[in-house]
Amino acid sequence: MKKDRFIPLRKTDLINACLQQGQLNEKDKNAFIDLCHILVSTLHFEYHQTLEILKDSYAPFDPNSDTLPVHSTSKDSLDNKQQVFAQTFAQVLNAANFEKVTEQDLQEALHEASLFKVRLEVEFEDFAEVVFYRRGEYQKTETLSKFWGLKKQQVSFTNYDKVAVYIKFKNAEYFASKKMKSTNFEPDSTIIKLFQNVPKADLEMLFPNSEVRMRTLDKAIIGGSALVGGTVVLVTKLGASLLLMAGIISYWIGLSDKAVTIGTQELIALCAGAGVIGGFIFKEWSKFKNRKLKFMKALADNLYFKNLDNNAGVFHHLIDAAEEEECKEAILAYYFLLTFKQPISSEQLDQQIEDWFTSRFDFEIDFEIEDALNKLLRFGIVNKQNNMYSAISIQAAQTQLDREWDDIFSSKVE
Template sequence: MTNARFIPFRKYDIISLCQAYLNEEDHQSFAEFSTILQSVIHYQYHDLLESLKNNYAPFDPNADTRLLNPIDDKTRKAHQAKFAQQFATVLNAANYETITNQDLQEALNEESLFKVRLAVEFDDFAEVVFYRRGESQKTETLRTWWGLRKKQVQFTNYDRVAIFIRFKDEQYFLEKGKKPMGFEPRSTIVKLFQNVPKADLEMLFPNSEVKMRPIDKLIIGSSALVGGTVVLVTKLGASILLLIAMIAFWGGWRSEEVHMSQQHFITFAIGMGVFGSFIFKEWSKFKNRKIRFMKALADNLYFKNLDNNAGVFHTLVDAAEEEDVKEALLAYTFLLKADEAISSAQLDQRIEAWFYSTQQCQLDFEIDDALSKLVKLNLVEETHGLYQAVDLKTAKQRLDARWDGFFTFG
């Protein structure tokens, strides 16, 4: 398992850690620098958020506003394509990783932790992409054999999972004779979840259906077979033998005539009623067990769901902004503290080693993104592959000038 790019500390905690790393006389100046840096980066993300909202609006299933003009298919597809591109950009900035097709296939093959088997119709999707952030190994104790046996299971857990799904058009569902449940053809949905075991990724699909596991079918089938045999023998045994003898006589396989009295017919009818009631009872057990599985699935998703549709990219833009600020602050702080200009590899190694020694945290720091931001903001100078930070006073002045230049009306 590789180290994650995600920095698992709040922005304000990072500011405090950076202040503690610097000399005490720089604490107030660094706090001021942090404030204006956050404002500049926040403004830069504002345009991206507005573009995401605009591109998502034509197919937002939760919209409570009206469109001024109808959207044709060509325009709709253009908006969807642009949104998908920007959504991927935001997720990458928020340090999410793409969940590969191999990971999804492994999830479908692995046994669910909450003992529910799900089937997913992948053909319903025109596009589907899963993203994750924060991967860890966890251990959970599961009860088996009606709670009599405990078993410890180790599994891979994802702290955050974002999904992007676009359904096929209405013609596809008409040709399949399938009526969509809970979603609209051509719709695009985005969702955000927390604490999702890798083995249970399939439960996040909107069209997943609960299926009985082989062990559940065996339990119900065995119960039905044994119970049905007992009912047939005790309630219908004599009547069935008499009926078989009568059929044999009518068919010429038996010479001795057989007579069934009214009492025999009444007994047979009562027995058939009992047998029919037993079959209905077993069928009800099957349906009730499936309902319990569906409830387990719904309960599980209720506590794992963090956000839906437009709310997702609002949350992710905020997360991406936080990651950008944290990366920039850390890179600037360590360059400011360095005695001389250093390479990106040296800076990367120092930050990662510092996190490991002070916070027992292993991460893959995004050094290229951090330095790129600082260079664009003119807070770091690069000469022959070596980087050096400008002093705090100059950094604040340059950020202030950039802030003042955001609006220059003649």
């Protein structure tokens, strides 16, 4: 399985792990902590601006907006905002080390058996655009019960720690042409959702228009029950009514010359038979509906504990995740360049960091070395010469980041 770019540590724990290497004296340790704080603050300001872009570009499409529109927006302006939002959202997800779920992965998920024993159908024609992103892919094993708990089965499956969903619905004309009304979504709206701990085989349950369908096994159980129950009803409760009806029908079609007189007793038998048949049909229909409701409850319960956030609320979660990942990448790259004492290539640095992470935490990552070095070069705290990289001193890096921080606000004033 492909290694994940996600660094599964908090910033504070990562900084402490670096300091525990013993490569820095006490004075430099404190200076390194201060440097990390300045670096975090700088990136935090940058991502705050990104958050504002997301909020502004998503506002016309937000189905949960509680603010009043001040002026109408033209179609061209809406299209531009949609494009800006989609691009910025994808950039934030990439910075947070999410991976786009490929069309092949999505199709495999739709055809794999669901782990919570519910078959779902999705009407993809309702969507103008569908994109799934995931982070933290690994193999997981769970024990499932079969045959009413009489048999236990261990199942291994691919699980995603986080899944972000981006879906844009088609316009109102499309749903009007289908004569379809829904209170669950607005035509032309864009919904954003974030989930946790999602099996790959159950990705279809994250679609907003997924509908529960009976599996072949469930239909067989209900059909078998109806067949056995119907046979018992016919034999025990409808014998007299069936004989009476057979006599009447035979006389009407000319198979019998014996007329059947329908008196009070015969009428009561026919009504009783009709009541038994009606009651049986209602009972079996109720079984079908109750089983479907049971599956819908299983789906709702499952989503209740997996849903993390919705629509504009997702931005804050993802912005925080992106900022966290960017900080951790920059801190790791700077620390290892600082302690290596001599210029090093990006490939060597990448391998050194990945090896350290594996030996220190017994966890393999695919470190984003180019992204980390580009940030450090942009901040001016790393030098590059002949494709070899070296870090400037902690004190010089503090001065440089202080200058970068001051320039942010001075440029705003100008």
